[in-house]
Amino acid sequence: MSSSHTFIGAVEIGTSKVSVLVGQHTGRELAIIGRGECPASGVIKGTVVDYKAASDCTHAAVEQAERDAGERIDFVFLAQTGSHLEGFYNEASASVKAADNMIDRDDIRTVCELAMSKELPAGRVVVRHLRRPFRVDGRLVPTSPENLVGQRLEVGYWTVHGQEQRLADNMHVIRGFNLEVRELVLSSLASGHMVTTPEERQHGVLVLDIGAGTTDYVLYRDGAPHTTGVLAIGGTHLTNDLGVGLRLTHSQAEKLKLRFGRALPHTRDKAEKVWLDGNYSIGDRQFPRHTIEQVTSARFWELLEVVRRKLGNAFSPETCPGGVVLTGGTAKLPGAAECAGKIFGIPAHLGETPAWIAQDLRDPGYHTALGLLYYGINSHAERAPSGRRRAGFLGSIGRLFSST
Secondary structure, three states: OOOOOOEEEEEEEOOOEEEEEEEEEEOOEEEEEEEEEEEOOOEEOOEEOOHHHHHHHHHHHHHHHHHHHOOOOOEEEEEEOOOOOEEEEEEEEEEOOOOOOEOOHHHHHHHHHHHOOOOOOOOEEEEEEEEOOEEEOOEEEOOOOOOOEOOEEEEEEEEEEEEHHHHHHHHHHHHOOOOEEEEEEEHHHHHHHHHOOHHHHHHOEEEEEEOOOOEEEEEEEOOEEEEEEEEOOOHHHHHHHHHHHHOOOHHHHHHHHHHHOOOOOOOOOOOOEEEOOOOOOOOOOEEEHHHHHHHHHHHHHHHHHHHHHHHHHHOOHHHOOOOEEEEOHHHHOOOHHHHHHHHHOOOEEEOOOOOOOOHHHOOHHHHHHHHHHHHHHHHHHHOOOOOOOOOHHHHHOHHHHOOO
């Protein structure tokens, strides 16, 4: 491997699959040179419940990606999800110190530190501080307020925090493969950055990443993440409902969901039947298509209503002209965008990747991994050569790995 090249891994350990991409930054271009994928095991709703099983499938995906790339990964950006992740908003204000009221770096540092200073309960650590735009004397400032004139500087942060041990478990899966985790990235931010444009984020847009075990969401305003969250509800819950209602195994219910499930009912004829396998062999059975659609649509509708309630006053149709963008494997359910449009009262559509992404990676199931890679390569390119410093969380959690 050439010493002038850095090969970055993007790892998403999901409920249904582990996805790994390998990327290389060439000048100003993003080159995706390797991909690996393995069915997930030992992970439920974004949480590692069986370390060995989760490690085995993750390592298989990493090895496949490295073979595909023909290179070894130097470090990893790791997606984070799970219902243990929570967020809160805290803001602070400070008087400008200079006699001429010109804002300097000390003023900015002071107000930012005040806004990020809220303490967390024991056992929880900060995963990400998301800064909202500054305000100078009540006026929104979309960029840095340095050298502007004003008497009062304000800023707020949406702070995402999680259970220390659960985050450590996710990192340990990667470290067990002798790889460095450069940074933890919220799944919602990774996928959100991939399927929205700067203009949409500036005007206001909501992104819903609906996976198998979790639904991650991020609401953008004024060009920055405003609110994020995670629900422990996803496509697997639609499958479970079908299994219970129709007395099917999980694999049988999953097959029916993928073939005939819908986010909104479509079939009017209650007598219409569909075959489980369609090969008319012994054991093949028929089921009412209308019932399948009713079951899947009821759960999907409920999922989106929970997101709407969680957002509360942070969301309003008037402040979200960019609409709703859906991504994640479950977002491919027919009628998903139409359902979201009805619940949120704004246009909704399935997210798309930029045109330079290869056709075989444009599936919504890859949007999070792509966003991780895009974030990782650009973050690495902006760092100084000595920038192998860790994020605050990675430093604080280091004691959990003192034996490694």
